[in-house]
Amino acid sequence: PGAAMADVQKRIKHMMAFIEQEAIEKAEQIDIKAEEEFNIEKGRLVQTQRLKIMEYYEKKEKQIEQQKKIQMSIMRSQARLNFLKAQNDLVSELLSEAKLRLIRIVANQEFYQKMLYKLVLQGLFRLLEPEVIIRCRPQDHHLVEDAVKKAITQYKTVSQKSVNVHLDLEVHLPMNAAGGVEVYSSTQKIKVSNTLESRLDLLAHQKMPEIRKALFGANPNRKFLI
Structure with a gap:
């Protein structure tokens, strides 16, 4: 009986060691899988955020470019108006001078x-x-x-x-x-x-x-x- 009991205990230890080894290996697989999934999710989130940042700055660049075009258009229009006003002022001065010279005709x-x-x-x-x-x-x-x-x-x-x-x-x-x-x-x-x-x-x-x-x-x- 003593030998049989010792054999049972030996088998139990062996099974426990096997189970423990299986648990360790399973835990390692879980850790590896979790690490992989974490890295995949992290990469996905990073890529998503990178795309969002790129879209944000592309949108900002387009807005700035549009604002520049609008501002340039306003400046060109204002410059043209100022130029036309200067021309009209000169013509008005010329006509005013011509009216003053009408006095010579009457004289x-x-x-x-x-x-x-x-x-x-x-x-x-x-x-x-x-x-x-x-x-x-x-x-x-x-x-x-x-x-x-x-x-x-x-x-x-x-x-x-x-x-x-x-x-x-x-x-x-x-x-x-x-x-x-x-x-x-x-x-x-x-x-x-x-x-x-x-x-x-x-x-x-x-x-x-x-x-x-x-x-x-x-x-x-x-x-x-x-």
């Missing part, structure tokens, strides 16, 4: 008299009315009276029509006006402005492309000359 009485005749005659032809009213500066009354007499004669010869011209002695052009006349129909519903200022403005409007070309050169963006 030359002989030349101014001929101009008044043409301005009155043009007004008569543009209205083609049997009765007209003419207004001028108070200091130009005597000059306009002479211009009207000559203009009526020429008007009748060319149009074969009669016209009565009334020089308004109550309502005048402002004394500080450059000169010229305003011609009205008898009802004053139709007006022909032939003041020196209006003629200059009309000429400036018609010649503005040429004026700008002379001042600033040809516009490369202009496709048509008319």
